[in-house]
Amino acid sequence: MTTVIDNDMLASILADVRPLIGQGKVADYIPALAQVSGNKLAIAISTVDGQHFSAGDADERFSIQSISKVLSLVVAMNHYSEDEIWQRVGKDPSGQPFNSLLQLEIEQGIPRNPFINAGALVVCDMLQGRLSAPRMRMLEIVRTLCGVADITYDTVVARSEFEHSARNAAIAWLMKSFGNFHNDVATVLQNYFHYCALKMSCNELARAFLFLANQGRAPHIHHPIISPMQARQVNALMATSGMYQNAGEFAWRVGLPAKSGVGGGVVAIVPHEMAIAVWSPELDEAGNSLAGVAVLEKLTQKIGRSVY
Numbered sequence: 001m002t003t004v005i006d007n008d009m010l011a012s013i014l015a016d017v018r019p020l021i022g023q024g025k026v027a028d029y030i031p032a033l034a035q036v037s038g039n040k041l042a043i044a045i046s047t048v049d050g051q052h053f054s055a056g057d058a059d060e061r062f063s064i065q066s067i068s069k070v071l072s073l074v075v076a077m078n079h080y081s082e083d084e085i086w087q088r089v090g091k092d093p094s095g096q097p098f099n100s101l102l103q104l105e106i107e108q109g110i111p112r113n114p115f116i117n118a119g120a121l122v123v124c125d126m127l128q129g130r131l132s133a134p135r136m137r138m139l140e141i142v143r144t145l146c147g148v149a150d151i152t153y154d155t156v157v158a159r160s161e162f163e164h165s166a167r168n169a170a171i172a173w174l175m176k177s178f179g180n181f182h183n184d185v186a187t188v189l190q191n192y193f194h195y196c197a198l199k200m201s202c203n204e205l206a207r208a209f210l211f212l213a214n215q216g217r218a219p220h221i222h223h224p225i226i227s228p229m230q231a232r233q234v235n236a237l238m239a240t241s242g243m244y245q246n247a248g249e250f251a252w253r254v255g256l257p258a259k260s261g262v263g264g265g266v267v268a269i270v271p272h273e274m275a276i277a278v279w280s281p282e283l284d285e286a287g288n289s290l291a292g293v294a295v296l297e298k299l300t301q302k303i304g305r306s307v308y
């Protein structure tokens with residue numbers, strides 16, 4: 001490490017980045033998300049060797065939104081074979097906004113990757129097909145991963161999204177028309193919106209995602225969450241598709257596998273070392289946290305980390 005991480009160093013990065021607040025826009029297409037104060041700023045880091053650091057509003061829970069797409073893929077990997085998953089969803093970046101329908105028709109209902117809405121909806125359709133209680137299962141996994149028993153869904157956010165679900169419903173129905181969606185659309189949408197409405201803090205997210213930095217193993221859980229190869233694959237997908245149409249720009253600036261959500265959270269992985277969670281609700285034009293990405297950029301420069 002070029003610089004040693006400690007809480008003061010993280011606090012000084014947040015102070016450097018804070019002037020950016022005001023330049024982005026809190027997501028308002030989900031009305032319940034528009035209520036969140038744009039002023040929040042947080043970072044937390046969990047390391048493979050058992051350390052934990054944080055600064056700012058790192059204990060405050062927020063809607064993790066598309067960060068949940070990584071967790072639903074991981075659950076699908078536990079219940080479906082590699083072939084079963086990857087014949088229904090691709091592994092390539094889309095270069096399009098997360099809720100785009102554009103490529104779906106051209107590509108016969110097969111989404112480009114599991115981290116755009118279409119891909120995550122296919123993954124949720126798979127979970128509905130093999131799990132008796134997909135929403136409960138997700139809560140159990142997340143609670144176990146971060147060792148916190150009271151993590152739950154923000155039902156106000158989930159309901160708000162269901163009431164404004166025309167676009168996600170259109171995506172699901174288009175895939176159904178191509179035979180790539182097998183269960184009841186409304187049921188699967190409800191599961192997907194609940195996953196997006198998981199409420200977690202940066203401290204909890206950094207702990208929950210540590211298994212991706214640690215070859216698929218959470219240090220406090222006896223059995224592996226996924227295999228080392230699967231962890232590598234998930235990180236590769238995060239690196240290529242985790243930040244939507246800004247994946248290239250993000251690779252340039254930060255250089256880590258990462259996944260963002262429109263709640264303003266971003267989780268990034270330094271393989272073999274640490275999981276990092278940042279939060280700032282104002283977004284850039286691609287729907288990624290504007291100040292959150294800047295925090296990751298400053299941090300990776302300071303500690304001299306990149307996978308490239």
Ligand code: GLN
Nearest residue numbers: 065066098117196261262
């Ligand atoms: N729930 C949001 C949606 O489906 C998730 C989008 C995101 O976080 N990028 O539109």
